[in-house]
Amino acid sequence: MNSIDEKLQPILAEVVRRNAGEPEFHQAVHEVLESLGRVVAKHPHYLDHALIERICEPExxxxxxxxxxxxxxxxxxxxxxxxxxxxxxxxxxxxxxxxxxxxxxxxxxxxxxxxxxxxxxxxxxxxxxxxxxxxxxxxxxxxxxxxxxxxxxxxxxxxxxxxxxxxxxxxxxxxxxxxxxxxxxxxxxxxxAGVFTGKALAYGGSRARTEATGYGNTYFVQAMLETKGTSFDGKKVVVSGSGNVAIYTIEKVQSYGGKIIACSDSSGYVVDENEIDLDLLKDIKNVRRERISEYARRRGQGAHFIAADKGSIWDVPCDVAMPSATQNELSGKDAATLIRNGVIAVGEGANMPSTPEAIKAFQDAGVMFAPGKAANAGGVATSALEMQQNASRDSWTFDQTEARLATIMRGIHDSCYQTAEEYGAPGNYVLGANVAGFVRVAEAMRMLGVI
CATH class of the missing domain: 3.40.50.10860 (Leucine Dehydrogenase, chain A, domain 1)
Known part of the structure; x- marks a missing residue:
């Protein structure tokens, strides 16, 4: 992991002391503070009035x-x-x-x-x-x-x-x-109606909300690939998980011409060299609520199941990896395997699915890496659109909502990309996302006084 600026080290030490036994929280704070050294060097006023300490403490x-x-x-x-x-x-x-x-x-x-x-x-x-x-x-x-x-x-x-x-x-x-x-x-x-999002359409839900996180992750990674003059078209893609995020990541990647060859659940993973049959996967996971091994049984020739204790989905060679299951599912060892097998881009559909060691390995190898706080923001963005519709007693079409989602995700990508360049770290989407998000929150808190 990269070192934390010496001015920020006491903040992390205090977070760890006050939140004993919470390693995931420590990890999340550490990752953000790693990115803020360049910010406080350029804008030292962010160290005033315990602003960063307050951001690290829940209200x-x-x-x-x-x-x-x-x-x-x-x-x-x-x-x-x-x-x-x-x-x-x-x-x-x-x-x-x-x-x-x-x-x-x-x-x-x-x-x-x-x-x-x-x-x-x-x-x-x-x-x-x-x-x-x-x-x-x-x-x-x-x-x-x-x-x-x-x-x-x-x-x-x-x-x-x-x-x-x-x-x-x-x-x-x-x-x-x-x-x-x-x-x-x-x-x-x-x-x-606006007190919950992700509601059914029958009582105020938003079209495209179910698809939003997976679609949004795909939009972000597609934009990231375009900065290198390429796209999903013709790429072999591995997506971990088989819940909503994974399923709709698969759906949107396939629409871009990507070939999904593996997906998983907690019991193991399936590899299908002929490409994952999305309709079959949806029937197994969304309708029948069965284990992923059932996919291989019903798919037949060309598909096989590997139990979780026999291997990792990240052993499957691919061009693009999209971890979409849960936190810390992709380790440093997994990252090394993906790099050795030629991965060029990683897009986090889940929250913090890559360990710090994995992120460092990807960055050191020049693999394009889209952190979850940026790449999977499509879900909450569409939730905010649902709140907007509820507030105005309105209901948008699927196409209207998806178009807004695509615009928001392109904006997030561009903000991360440009912020990374502004702070001297071109192509570092982790730094770009952390700094862009931090500055917006910090500026609001600074204007609101000591809260």
Missing amino acids: RQIIFRIPWVDDKGQVQINRGFRVQFNSALGPYKGGMRFHPSVNVGIIKFLGFEQTFKNALTGMPIGGGKGGSDFDPKGRSDAEIMRFCQSLMTELHRHLGEQTDVPAGDIGVGGREIGYMFGQYKRLNNRFE
Whole structure:
């Protein structure tokens, strides 16, 4: 990892001290502070009034008990979180994650990243994140409904269209959003459509929201490839994951002429040299909710499944890698394998899926690297568009929304590219994204006084 400017080292040390046992949060802060040395050298006023320290400290952290009753009549207990990280640019905005790995450190890292990601969109939204250690896998619809209602019974008092606007994330899709919004509406006796995004079209959702993160990542990487005079056309592409982000990354990459040859889930990955059959993948994951191994069984000749303990999806040679599953899924060893096999570009569809060692390896090898806080901002950008439609009691067509998304993602790419050049690091999208996001948040906080 690159060294942190000596003026910023005490800030990181204090973050680590005050947030013990939260390695993902430490990692996220470290990555941003690495980029800020050039900023404080050029603009030392950002060191005044503990501005950076305040940006690294959440405005509010909410932790609460979620009791609910399963289908056997047994009482279950989970823990809920909402970290309202920064509201300098607008109401807190960020998803809810339901997964056994969720803890306060994970939510803080996500909320910290979300603050800069949301700033990059240019939309008036702050950063926040939430979730629970609840595991929706194997639970009935009735159990998930009871869990969501119990969660919202506590969380509703902290939300609002002008306060905090959640959305989905890992383990939280349209079903879960519906149950949470229904309970919110019931408890508040108000139909505040803009208090949740990722809603179904039937009650105020936005067209293209489901596709937005995957589409947006593809737009960003396509723009990045164009700076080198190339594109997705004819490229072999590997996409980790098989949830919404991965599926719609695959869909948009295929529309650009890219050939998707592998995807995965937590059980392992499939390789299909004839190209992933997207319709089959959607049926298996979105309709039948089966494991990825079923894809190889039904696809037949040319497709095979490799279990997670037998290898890594990043062993598959490709031109473009798009990690779209979860944090720290792509290690330094994986990066070395990809580089050895000729990868030319990496686009992060998930939040912080590449370890610091992997990022350094890509940058040292001259591989184009699109960090998640920029490349996967399409989801939250479209959520902000959903809020805009809700506020005006309007509903846009799919094409209208996608066109706005494409424009926003091109703007994010260009902002990162130009900022990297301005600060003497051409082609370094990590630095460009961190600095561009930081400057927008920092300027707002500076103008608002000591908050």
